[in-house]
Amino acid sequence: MTKLVHVAVGVIKDGNRILLAKRPQELHQGGKWEFPGGKVEQGETTSEALIRELKEEVNLDVVHTEPMMEIHHDYGDKKVFLDIHWVENFSGAAHGMEGQQVSWIEKEHLQQYDFPEANKAILEKILS
Numbered sequence: 001m002t003k004l005v006h007v008a009v010g011v012i013k014d015g016n017r018i019l020l021a022k023r024p025q026e027l028h029q030g031g032k033w034e035f036p037g038g039k040v041e042q043g044e045t046t047s048e049a050l051i052r053e054l055k056e057e058v059n060l061d062v063v064h065t066e067p068m069m070e071i072h073h074d075y076g077d078k079k080v081f082l083d084i085h086w087v088e089n090f091s092g093a094a095h096g097m098e099g100q101q102v103s104w105i106e107k108e109h110l111q112q113y114d115f116p117e118a119n120k121a122i123l124e125k126i127l128s
Ligand SMILES: Nc1nc2c([nH]c(=O)n2[C@H]2C[C@H](O)[C@@H](COP(=O)(O)OP(=O)(O)OP(=O)(O)O)O2)c(=O)[nH]1
Pocket: 005, 007, 008, 009, 027, 028, 029, 033, 034, 035, 036, 037, 038, 039, 078, 080, 082, 116, 117, 118, 119
């Protein structure tokens, strides 16, 4: 049986730009670009998990998140439940706290990046 992971994912918006981070090579789906986020721990809401993860991963102070969409995806070696929120209310400057590359990308250029398979629907929603 493959494990199921509940992930809080943030589509962080600053005007027309969205924040992307590059997944470290050694992780699941490594080398691909992602929307920052991470596993929801026991007792946390998705929003609480996302606020914690965004501080840990990219050093942003987030005040509020807004549910956007949910995606279930089976990678074969891992099943993920992506609980995706919009993040528009934050302060600070984005920095890759774990040494990962982070980049603000214009919406129109997002399709040029290599994302995990599950992210297709997120891209469509951002561009809709
Ligand atoms: N943060 C994030 N994760 C994504 C996206 N798309 C996508 O399929 N995922 C998957 C990749 C991972 O399997 C999982 C994210 O979990 P994570 O970042 O907490 O897990 P991890 O690989 O760092 O840690 P581990 O489970 O290997 O211990 O969700 C995305 O846009 N953002």
